Amino acid sequence: MLATVKQISAYMEELAPASAALPGDPVGLQLGHPEAEISKILVALDPDHEALKEAGKIGAEMLITHHPLFYEKITSIDESSPAGSLAASALRKGLHLFSAHTNYDIAPGGVNYRLAEALGLPAHEGRVIEVTGSEQFLKLVVFIPAGHEDRIRDALAGAGAGQIGDYSHCTFQLTGTGTFKPGEGTDPFIGSRNRLEKVEEIRMETILPAAKKREVVEALIEAHPYEEVAYDLYPLALEGSHMGLGLFFALEQPLALQEILDRCRVSLNQEFLRCWDAGKSHFKHVAVCGGSGGSLIEPAARQGAEVFISGDFRYHDLKAAQAYGLALVDAGHDATERPGVAYLQKYLQESLKSGGYETEVFLQASAAPGWK
Numbered sequence: 001m002l003a004t005v006k007q008i009s010a011y012m013e014e015l016a017p018a019s020a021a022l023p024g025d026p027v028g029l030q031l032g033h034p035e036a037e038i039s040k041i042l043v044a045l046d047p048d049h050e051a052l053k054e055a056g057k058i059g060a061e062m063l064i065t066h067h068p069l070f071y072e073k074i075t076s077i078d079e080s081s082p083a084g085s086l087a088a089s090a091l092r093k094g095l096h097l098f099s100a101h102t103n104y105d106i107a108p109g110g111v112n113y114r115l116a117e118a119l120g121l122p123a124h125e126g127r128v129i130e131v132t133g134s135e136q137f138l139k140l141v142v143f144i145p146a147g148h149e150d151r152i153r154d155a156l157a158g159a160g161a162g163q164i165g166d167y168s169h170c171t172f173q174l175t176g177t178g179t180f181k182p183g184e185g186t187d188p189f190i191g192s193r194n195r196l197e198k199v200e201e202i203r204m205e206t207i208l209p210a211a212k213k214r215e216v217v218e219a220l221i222e223a224h225p226y227e228e229v230a231y232d233l234y235p236l237a238l239e240g241s242h243m244g245l246g247l248f249f250a251l252e253q254p255l256a257l258q259e260i261l262d263r264c265r266v267s268l269n270q271e272f273l274r275c276w277d278a279g280k281s282h283f284k285h286v287a288v289c290g291g292s293g294g295s296l297i298e299p300a301a302r303q304g305a306e307v308f309i310s311g312d313f314r315y316h317d318l319k320a321a322q323a324y325g326l327a328l329v330d331a332g333h334d335a336t337e338r339p340g341v342a343y344l345q346k347y348l349q350e351s352l353k354s355g356g357y358e359t360e361v362f363l364q365a366s367a368a369p370g371w372k
């Protein structure tokens, strides 16, 4: 079975919800049809001619990139412009184009998390530098015929509901009486058509991350014996873990500048590094941000960062960092985002495989040449 663009987009939404994107960032499906079936996906950093060529070579019908093709609302596809030429070329090749940009930068487990991991930092201990939102939760209430509650609790827990800290399978249940009258054309699990039934039922409630809604509801419907499952979902005002730009780490052991530079060279495959050491050789408080980190210099310094690893630092960013005594390592916009892009391929391939889909996912082998 092949996954459709819509199903693949739903997996992407679980990893990087579109609602997490910065205002005005055009994330999601940029070109194509949601119902199209996809046998091969190419994952790349940029939707450029190099990526389109590689997609054509491997026979991919979908290209998933971090950077969007269109940053603004389009009013025409003018083939004499770079974006218009790419869009026309993708449409002629029947290529569906999807992007996860600032939503993937911001999402827990996104670009910054993967960059930290690649640099050997304890990614799960990172604190968001600029908070833009927080993880959202839902309350699920479901009515279950007595005797079926354990099976349903297991199914819900298996799909990610009922997790509170390190405790899994967290639910609360009460026994009561459910009523229903099966109509014409039904095939009721309990009772018979056109007769009011009163059944001993369990009202079970639990919590789930809003991003797992689809998986949890699917697991519930699969495990529940009723033809029509009665359940409710309520939005909660609880605030989960923070989401936002950049990550800050307070390390137990200081990290040598030379070690940071070596890790950037080896793990990010980046020979071309720029660095200002702020007169120090070791750092305990480290900040990272994939892509362009200039706007985070002040918040990173205010949180106590001693060194900031990112890309695209300009002259005035250096002056701001010098004013704060914050060391900078510029490892390049693309190099600091590539661990996140590589993870997208792995994540999508595993998700599609566990969903029973034969769709294959490839990581771009050769990116367009960059700075020399």
Ligand SMILES: [Zn+2]
Pocket (backbone or CB within 6 Å): 067, 290, 291, 292, 333, 337
């Ligand atoms: Zn970027």
